[in-house]
Amino acid sequence: MRQMNEMSADVVRLTDVRKTYGGKRNSVVALNGVSIGFGRATFTAVMGPSGSGKSTFLHCAAGLDRPTGGAVVVEDQNLAELSEVELTRLRRERIGFVFQAFNLLPALTVQENVTLPLRLAGRRAKPELVSRVIEQVGLADRRKHLPGELSGGQQQRVAIARALVTRPAVIFADEPTGALDTRTARDVLGLLRGAVDHAGQTVVMVTHDPVAASYADRVVFLADGKFVGRLAHPTAEAVAERMTHLGAWAEREPAGAR
């Protein structure tokens, strides 16, 4: 397996990250020595069949979960050295999230949801910045609405706005289009692509959709907790082809899957 370190230019770097679940007798290896770096202003899609360790990878890289072994470094800060509170602070200042579902607090309006990370950090939201971000995702006329009054795609755009508002070093997206129709999905992916191209944002997206992956600069493939390949300037067709191959490969060695 090739090393994909681009050294100090990387915003996020994982070195030999391992993660096992369960006790001694029934342990499951979810990540089996993963190393990768994500450069500034890049858009990476992480793909793999179910149980390949995609979600665990995302959780470890984003500091939501602590790896069993190896190091995760975000902007030269090794996450293992941080306490839970420090880790949370780093997360809210430097990392943005977009999840598949249950992204927003249903009781807060669009604007309040977007400014929530700032408020959690005890910072005052600059009105013009907030307006710009909300406009950027095309929800300027919906800022007083509650999430329940929005469509799925619109909700996902609010989540992207929330991820952008802190100007994080990196945005992690977990199946952001998983619950959306094709057209809305295209809007959302366009937004992420735009953030990378125009604002120099770094985006890491876990997906199983080849079309979604084709918006990325590169695709990396996970199977059985290891990286098993990469594809630069992907097209949907190429990705789909590779995934079919991966699926067959995973079926051949089903052990240790998660």
Next chain:
Amino acid sequence: MLRIALRTLRFRTGTFIATFLAMAFGAVIVLACGGLLETGVRTDMPPERLAAAPLVVTGNQDYELPKQNPDDPEEDAETGTLAERVRLDSGLLDKIESVPGVASAVGDLTFPATVGATTVNGHGWSSAALTPTRLTAGHEPGPGQVVFGPGHRLGERVTIVAGAQPRTFTVAGLSASPDVFFADPDATRLAGHPGRVDAIGVLTKPGADLGRVEQGVGQAVRGAPAVVLTGDDRGVAEHVEAGKASENLIILASVFGGLAISVALFVVATTLGLSVQQRQRELALLRAIGSTPGQLRRMVIGESVAMSVFATALGCLLGVPFGQWLFGRLAAAGMVPEQLVFRAGWIPMLVAVGSSLLISLVAAFVAARRAARTRPTEALADAAVQRRWLSAIRLILAVLCFGGGIALFIVTIAVMTGPIAASTAGPSVLLWAIGLALIAPGITRVMVGVLRWPVRAVSGTAGYLATLNARSRTVRMAAVVTPIMLATGIATANIYLQTTQVAVANQAYAENLRADLVLTSSTGGVPATFVDQVRHVPGVAAASGFASTTGYVAAPYDGSQSEDGWLIQGVSADGAAETTAVKLTAGRLADLRGDSVVLPAAHAKTLGRGVGDTITMKMGDGATVDVRIVGLYPGREGFETLLMPADLVAAHTTAGLPTQVMVRAAPGVSTDALAAELTKLLAGRPGVVVADRDVLTAAYAKDQEIGAWINYLMAGMIVAYTAISVVNSQVMATSARRREFGLQRLTGSTRGQVVRMMFVEAGLVSVIGIVLGTIVSTTTLVPFTLVTDGSLLPHGPAWLYLGVIGTAAALTVVSTLLTTWVTLRPRPAEAAVAPA
């Protein structure tokens, strides 16, 4: 952060209302108990008959119990309340009248006077000035004359029984008062205690400084066993029983107030815990987008405290009328005099507010600990099923609770005797309940495992799904099991404590009563010479006077004496052996004459005295009497009674006369025939009736029932509170499963199938809760019944228990099914995608 929390409130109105109710009702009960406590402590009774006297001097009803070491200032002196009226020496009247500012001092006499079937209070005419009672017609009473109330006319001749003797008087005047007034010399004779008065009303000169007069009167009576009352305290002089009633009220209110606070803590903590559990995803999302654990902790605590402020305010608003209502019930049952004024001032208010806020804060800390532990990845996980529940703190607390419970168990069996064994019941129930609640998830898992097979066997698919749910959600299930356990445990334990106590007391009373017939008086007593007359009636084998009071052993030091003192029964030496079941192990009952006493053998041993020795008794009216021990008997534990001559006991009671005569029929004489003979003797004595022993035991049982009823009332209040939390938690837990129900229906379940599944689940929850509740009550009841009765099973009908568990199961099932039905209303697709 708090703002966010409050904003989200309207999206979880169900849990909000549940928590709010738990907090508010907790505050209501604590405040009501606090009010009863303050009422007891203050004993405010506005005077009625003594209203015109700004100062009232009355006997001091407090008795400071002797200390083991009188010279030890560290040793706390306990204070008892004397059971009979402590009268004042008439000589004090002159001393008080010589105080500057005093216009006059009136010695007040109050004694029962029976006219026909009604008994009113009789007084001397000089007492009329203390109300004041004015003549509406006629003139002041002279010798042989009375002033009577409405319903009589001038010149009418009435037969009045007072001092156990019927006499005829002429109505000389009329007044608006229901009482009857005699000429002062007549009153002194009828009251039966010349030289002593019941109370002294002090009338002041116009313009006199009340404070200064009070001081002067206080100095004048110094050395006498007297207290000077002013304001609303004066009513106590009219109702000597108020002191004892207040003391009982204080005990009752503290016991149940303490229980209420612990239960409220339990209920609020459970409800808050459940609500935090249900917000797991929201909390996890907040964690993922950058809330620190501390921020979540502060959010949960802040939100709970904010909620608690409003809930407590509402509770305080409702608590005062509720306390008033409770007090009304207690007064109606005769436990407290109706003239006592219910007071819920700022102190109970402060206690209720403080304890409610503190309860919420403690409960919030517990819930917030869990909230802060939320891992951000839970926002991404699909199902939030909690598996880990046993933490070190939980384990340590559980071990402590069980340790405490076992210690109480042992203490109750080893140290406690008789009825006081009930005093460990309250804390015992709570310790076991909390201990079981702490390990409830584990127990639930085991019990679900055991119940799985029978449930599946009888309920098919619904049972299959229900047991699967139960197995994978033991933590959540345990949270709804605990209120059921608590309600069942508290209800069962309290009910059977009372039924057992009543049964054992009735049994002890009936065992001790050997008389066939009893002559009782409704006019304050029977004359002392009456016993001899009864004894000479043909067919009477034995007759004994009877009087009872409460007294204290003043010397030697009595280590077994509580502030409640000892029950003293007065019996006649000649008839006691036949009319009571007392069998002496030393000495002779026939020697029970003059200043003498028969003690329970164990009591004599504690005192280190035997037959022939002398002990000093403080009688109910405050008099000190040296009595010689003439016999010992093996008293039933917990029901020990001192026996003294009936006339000695009667002389130190408020009535001054024996209240009953116990009669044993001669062999071969039927009770009916004897009753007829005795009725002839009673022809000239209105107010004395013949009753057989059943009437007597029934009357005793009725008194016991009143005491038990009061405990039912107070315990019922707390059980009702836990019942609310049973419903609360069922509704919360069920409505949180909207999404799950939706998904299940999308997979092909009909509404009916979901409802059936929930029916089985609710059944499982009830069974587990009821079993645990029964364990809790058993651990409390067994030591108690062992001590009082020597048996493992409590007394009392089984349907009470069936009623308790039936109600608990019905509450659980109905609240679950209703909520399920409401939750199933939206279309399944909507419910399935709704935020959890």
